[in-house]
Amino acid sequence: MARPAKRHTRREFLKTSAALAAGATATLSFAAPAVAQRPKLVYWCYQFLKSSDDARANFAQEWAKKNNVDLQISMVPLKEFLPKITAAIEAKATPDIIETNAVELRARGQLLDVTDVYKKLEKTYGGWVGNAPKIMLEPDGRVHHIMFGFQGFMLMTRDDLVRAAGLTPPPATWVDLLAYAKKAQKPPRVFGLGIPVSNQTDSQVWEDMMKSYGARLADDKGRRIVLGDHKKEVWEFLDFFTEVWKAGVLPPGVTTWDNTMNNSTFQSGKAVFILNPITLSLWLEENNPELLAKTGHYTYPRGPKGLIQPVTFGSRAIMKYTKVPDLAKQFLWDSMEPGKMDREHSVSQWGPVLKAYLGFDVWKKKPFMKGLIDLSVRGEPQGWPDVFNDAWREQFTNTTISRMLQRIVVDSWSRDKAFVETLDVLNRIYSKYA
């Protein structure tokens, strides 16, 4: 027998819905404390070289499991980091731990003081390597980010092509480099120097070259522009650059290269020399060991006034808005443990920052790592001999020196005109921070 369907009134329907909603809310409110027992940690992991990124992300996952932490990892490429963190800060939805570019945020008071972690690491692992303290310590002795690796540009050379041209690598000076490049290149298939002269930050290697000719941008306090006092040195450098341009050793298109083009040009065998971190070598190790075997890794050539080869770095920091500062500090501490770092260094582009890491086998196993050790031990902080501050960083992201060079070769401006504009731009930038 079919039962007659019961018709519900609207009022009954609303009552039932309200009762169900109230029930569900009540159930959730009982479940909530159980979820809240697992602290949450948001970690923005620097994304660049897959093997290195995987190593750090895997460690973080294991660490979270071991410590019963609800971990959220986001892989963030360097180029996207600043726009993303800018939006996150403005939206007040920041991660707890970030990697790289800590310095910009430190200057803006966005980072948690981690001096205690810094001191504990220094004491436990035999001290810091090279200029790591200079990079991390602020004038008042506080620390806001913990470096986990040195990185930096070095001269990468197609040794086979250089030797085939009857030369012995490496070239000792920038002038030698030009002479080598001219002799070893075979345009239009292979060009001598794969160096960008564009609006991308990799182009700022020209600033390092200019400084090895004796020029510097600002005074010792990093406040007043003094480049105008170094006109003679800048002129000498510009003469060198003009010669490089006219020699046709730079591939066509360098004035709009992005930061990947020097890599891809070398990877495809179209450049004799490039200036790049060893990320490229690690890629070659995996994907093109034949080319890696033909590649030499050296410190920069010297300028008339010496060697300028700055180091960059990777570091971790804790955003000041974190709700779990102690947990985040624990992560920073645990992530520097030598056993873990040994495994990580064998697949990474990073040089050692703590003396306990200097004995790792990886430095001996891979010949190209030798250059990285030299760089870590002897490299000066970015910007050197200028002070690395907000003003310097802004002129760096503005690619001021590369723009001066573009004015000369793209717009056919005279050296004087280009130099005057550069001085004007530098003064405008530095005066904002004075």
Add this chain to the structure above:
Amino acid sequence: MAIRHRSVTVALPAPARPARWPSVRTRESLGGIGLLAPTVLILVGLVLYPFFYAIWLAFSDKTVGSPGQFVGLRNFIYVLGWPQFSTAVVNTVVFTVSAVAIKFVLGMAVALVLNQQIRARNVFRAFLLLPWAMPAFVVYLVWRWLYDPLSGLINYALIDLGLITNPIAFLSDRNTAMLSVIIAHVWRNFPFYAISFLAGMQTISQELYDAAQVDGASRVQQFRHVTLPGLYHIIGVVVLLTTIWTANAFEPVYLLTGGGPSDATMVYTMLVYVMGMMNLRLGEAAAVSTLFLPLLIGLVLAVTVLLQRKANA
């Protein structure tokens, strides 16, 4: 036994309305406000607030993470004196006007062709939308590769055909960089014009063409006196929208040239990106945007007035 019911008429009192119950007019007003509220909230939250906040930013020394203090016209003075600003103004106008003009002509031409009874017309129409449907990131990276002087397809083809001996750095030469960016941008965006015009053409009555033909009008005259007037309203909307989109385009320059070589393709969106996102100086970036506002409004007004005049003629 039959039960007989007596019908009884009872005068029930009318249900008493609570004294606080509002009148019909008030209830209608409240209902209207209730229905409008979500729209107003969205408009205020997503349009008006960001708009006025951006203008406030332009008058502050706001950097990332700092609350920002009122600094009057300082950002505007700084930005107006910045060498790239005047370049960005000129480049933005050149880029916008050229790209909109080319897209218009190309879109109209393609729409006219696809409005004819040709074979596989629907297939062509479907393919036409492909560039527009593809992500901008993919499109511009492909164009970057096509233009590449070392491994790009265009240079390979030109060298193989014997037309050139040395590769051309399309994106890195001041004389060709802007044109190359415009071509890539036009390729991606002209289908929007074509499809819109095509849709408009299909609403024009065939009788008008028949009458014109009887009067001896040529194809060109038919286009001028029947097709174009029939499309004025669509042209107005399409040109207006795309002028705004083109002036605000960021991806083509960012992905193809980064504003180079030597600022030859530096448009205002790129300048805003560098100042705001790279240098973290939001106040200065907002000042650039605010300074461009009159220019954009001027462009939009010019397009509107021009088309309105044509439509009324």
